[in-house]
Amino acid sequence: MAAVSEPLVQTVPEKCRVCYTCVRECPAKAIKILEGQAEVVTERCIACGNCVKVCTRGAKKARVNITDVEALLASGRRVAAIIAPSFPADFPGITPRKLVGMLNKLGFHPVTEVAFGADLVAHAYRDLLRKHPDKRYIAVNCPAVVTYVEKYMPQLVPFLAPIVSPMVAEARVVRRFYGDDTSVVFIGPCIAKKDEAPSEVDQVLTFIELQELFRKAGVQPEDVEEASFNPPSPGLGMVFPISGGMLQAADIKEDLVSGDIVTAEGRAGFLEALKEFGNMDMDAKLLELLCCDGCIMGPGMSTREAIFRRRARISQYSRNKLNEINFNHWNVAMERAGEVDLERDFAERDTRLSSPEEDDVQEILHQMGKFTPEDELNCGACGYDTCREHAIAILKGLAESEMCLPYAIDQLKITVDELAGTKVALKHAEKMAGMGQLAAGIAHEVNNPLGVVLMYAHTLLDERASEDPELAEDLRTIAVHADRCKKIVAGLLDFARQNKVSRRDTDLPAFAAKVASDLPRPDGVEFMVDNRMKDPMVSLDDDQFAQVVINLVQNAYQAMGDGGRLLLSFDDRDNKVSMKVTDTGTGIEPENMKKIFEPFFTTKPRGKGTGLGLAVTYGIVKMHRGGITVVSNTDSEKGPTGTTFTVTLPRRVNEDEGRIGNEGAPDNSSGG
Numbered sequence: 001m002a003a004v005s006e007p008l009v010q011t012v013p014e015k016c017r018v019c020y021t022c023v024r025e026c027p028a029k030a031i032k033i034l035e036g037q038a039e040v041v042t043e044r045c046i047a048c049g050n051c052v053k054v055c056t057r058g059a060k061k062a063r064v065n066i067t068d069v070e071a072l073l074a075s076g077r078r079v080a081a082i083i084a085p086s087f088p089a090d091f092p093g094i095t096p097r098k099l100v101g102m103l104n105k106l107g108f109h110p111v112t113e114v115a116f117g118a119d120l121v122a123h124a125y126r127d128l129l130r131k132h133p134d135k136r137y138i139a140v141n142c143p144a145v146v147t148y149v150e151k152y153m154p155q156l157v158p159f160l161a162p163i164v165s166p167m168v169a170e171a172r173v174v175r176r177f178y179g180d181d182t183s184v185v186f187i188g189p190c191i192a193k194k195d196e197a198p199s200e201v202d203q204v205l206t207f208i209e210l211q212e213l214f215r216k217a218g219v220q221p222e223d224v225e226e227a228s229f230n231p232p233s234p235g236l237g238m239v240f241p242i243s244g245g246m247l248q249a250a251d252i253k254e255d256l257v258s259g260d261i262v263t264a265e266g267r268a269g270f271l272e273a274l275k276e277f278g279n280m281d282m283d284a285k286l287l288e289l290l291c292c293d294g295c296i297m298g299p300g301m302s303t304r305e306a307i308f309r310r311r312a313r314i315s316q317y318s319r320n321k322l323n324e325i326n327f328n329h330w331n332v333a334m335e336r337a338g339e340v341d342l343e344r345d346f347a348e349r350d351t352r353l354s355s356p357e358e359d360d361v362q363e364i365l366h367q368m369g370k371f372t373p374e375d376e377l378n379c380g381a382c383g384y385d386t387c388r389e390h391a392i393a394i395l396k397g398l399a400e401s402e403m404c405l406p407y408a409i410d411q412l413k414i415t416v417d418e419l420a421g422t423k424v425a426l427k428h429a430e431k432m433a434g435m436g437q438l439a440a441g442i443a444h445e446v447n448n449p450l451g452v453v454l455m456y457a458h459t460l461l462d463e464r465a466s467e468d469p470e471l472a473e474d475l476r477t478i479a480v481h482a483d484r485c486k487k488i489v490a491g492l493l494d495f496a497r498q499n500k501v502s503r504r505d506t507d508l509p510a511f512a513a514k515v516a517s518d519l520p521r522p523d524g525v526e527f528m529v530d531n532r533m534k535d536p537m538v539s540l541d542d543d544q545f546a547q548v549v550i551n552l553v554q555n556a557y558q559a560m561g562d563g564g565r566l567l568l569s570f571d572d573r574d575n576k577v578s579m580k581v582t583d584t585g586t587g588i589e590p591e592n593m594k595k596i597f598e599p600f601f602t603t604k605p606r607g608k609g610t611g612l613g614l615a616v617t618y619g620i621v622k623m624h625r626g627g628i629t630v631v632s633n634t635d636s637e638k639g640p641t642g643t644t645f646t647v648t649l650p651r652r653v654n655e656d657e658g659r660i661g662n663e664g665a666p667d668n669s670s671g672g
Contacts, residue, residue: 007063008045012059016038020383021383022050022060024384027148027270028148028151030045033399038059047147049299052191053299062194064209065204065209066209077108078113078183079183079184080182080188081110082106082111082171083114083188084190084295085240087099089313090528095226097227098226101221105223105394111229113170113234114166115238116234116237117171118245118246121164121165121342122236122240123238123334125139125163126250126252129285129286136287137159137287138161138277138286140161140163141288143190144192145290145291148274148291149274150154152352153278154352155278156277156345159277162344162345166197166237167196167200172200176339183203185201186201186205187452188295189297189300189301191300192291197344204503206300208301209300209419231287231329233326234248234330241294242294243263243294252411255355261286261288263288265289265292270290273289294311347662355392361388364391369406369410375387379406387404390404393543503540503541504542508538509529512549515553516549519554522557522560525565526565527568529567529568531569531625533572536570540624547620548620554613555613556585559585559642564583565583565584566583567580576648577651578646579664580644581647583643583644585643586634586642587632587641588630589634593630596613596630625649629645631644637670
């Protein structure tokens with residue numbers, strides 16, 4: 001066969017939707033998932049064609065040899081077509097004589113049946129078992145099975161029967177009967193035949209490719225003359241494509257009592273049989289294996305008929321053919337072909353990957369949320385039979401954790417929750433931005449006339465205080481309330497300000513503790529600091545952040561009218577630091593939790609607060625690209641009452657980067 005460099009099976013990327021069906025159906029697990037794209041790993045592929053057969057989108061494509069065959073037919077050489085015995089199942093509307101006529105029309109001559117080569121092979125197996133009754137063998141008629149043994153179970157290579165396949169046997173027969181200069185094209189249902197060794201065949205076409213070749217050449221059944229297959233004619237080799245067909249052709253009985261002969265087919269069947277054969281769990285003398293459910297189910301078949309309908313067509317053709325066969329001629333052909341060499345050898349092509357360490361496997365399982373055997377659902381959605389096999393494939397670079405459906409669902413839930421939080425944060429940010437613009441406008445408009453009122457109030461107070469005590473008292477009232485308005489306006493400006501953060505490295509625990517300790521502490525309140533930071537240095541604007549500490553500590557003091565404890569705690573992890581302000585006060589009522597960061601909202605008595613402290617705090621934390629959350633409890637039956645504000649900040653920030661996720665969204669959750 002001519003050397004080729006193109007991989008036997010490839011992925012069509014634009015058609016692949018990563019359903020993992022190809023992974024599940026690949027006995028060699030030669031499908032690699034990389035960034036959500038399924039790729040065939042050529043050096044691991046056994047060319048069984050399962051991935052081509054099961055992909056409903058046509059994302060797996062076998063190498064096409066039509067152009068090479070056309071060139072061979074146009075070369076002027078004699079080109080023989082040897083057709084696999086499964087052909088009656090793939091051309092139900094075309095009689096065998098019409099099919100031969102169509103092949104002759106394309107330029108093939110002679111046209112012979114591989115079933116005769118199957119006869120030779122069947123007899124070779126019978127002789128092999130008679131000569132070596134104490135040995136154990138694995139039949140090698142299926143090239144995908146042979147490749148699997150060579151690559152993945154090389155310890156079983158010595159058990160491979162040293163006999164060529166029917167295809168190779170027929171190619172050698174054709175050259176003996178029609179001349180060594182005859183080119184040979186095999187036509188059948190198998191993709192693996194395209195790369196089968198030894199190289200006795202010039203080209204290989206699947207039945208699907210033959211249909212396309214007919215279409216391109218415009219060859220129709222009604223336009224050709226009928227013709228018979230060229231000799232030699234086959235015998236029972238015609239039933240080879242059916243599971244157990246070789247045994248019948250060789251007159252070898254599969255005795256269920258002795259268990260000397262075992263047949264198995266299909267992806268799971270042949271793998272399990274090889275495993276048990278290698279482990280000496282079966283005492284079989286001969287193991288006949290087919291990677292497909294019989295060659296009639298090969299990936300190169302164009303028919304969509306059910307398996308037993310295909311079997312029936314093979315059986316019917318075989319019966320008709322045997323009724324017509326001249327056994328004298330067949331015996332003569334078998335005797336003449338007896339001089340054809342049917343021996344071959346095999347080579348170990350170990351493609352197995354080294355087994356990973358158990359700790360590494362467990363780490364991958366843990367990353368996918370599988371900490372106990374009960375967590376390993378083994379659902380098979382990823383394409384692997386067990387979660388453990390999936391984890392090993394990840395370590396080998398063949399799979400990704402996202403292939404795990406339960407893991408993907410959990411990640412999706414987390415993403416949905418994050419999106420919900422982001423939506424709330426965006427709404428809150430939009431609301432706060434609008435209020436900030438309004439506050440800034442009001443503050444600037446009110447500040448100037450307010451300054452005039454204050455100036456004249458103090459001027460009149462200085463000039464008239466001694467002359468008119470009653471007027472002086474009124475002026476003092478005006479000045480007091482004007483000063484209060486000035487503080488409100490200043491708070492509005494703090495809330496609405498857009499100035500940049502001037503960062504400097506600051507010892508956060510020491511700085512915050514100093515600011516808090518300088519504030520007047522109510523009687524009966526204990527002040528404590530718990531610093532668990534490994535690195536206390538944080539990049540922040542200490543002038544602005546001092547206001548955060550002041551607002552949170554003052555609120556905490558005011559909530560503990562009857563005494564209590566204020567705890568200022570600090571912690572860090574990687575690039576994140578946190579400061580918690582915890583009090584043992586009365587707590588915040590649940591209905592007020594969603595409002596506490598809104599400007600002008602306050603639960604303090606009239607005249608005792610502006611309702612801007614937490615709004616300003618929120619704005620400063622946001623400008624530091626951090627987040628602030630609060631939990632509170634007012635019900636002593638549920639646990640100790642009190643409130644905890646948690647401020648989370650990045651330790652370092654690149655000012656040119658965008659905002660970090662939705663960390664700034666306030667989380668007002670009620671808890672203990």
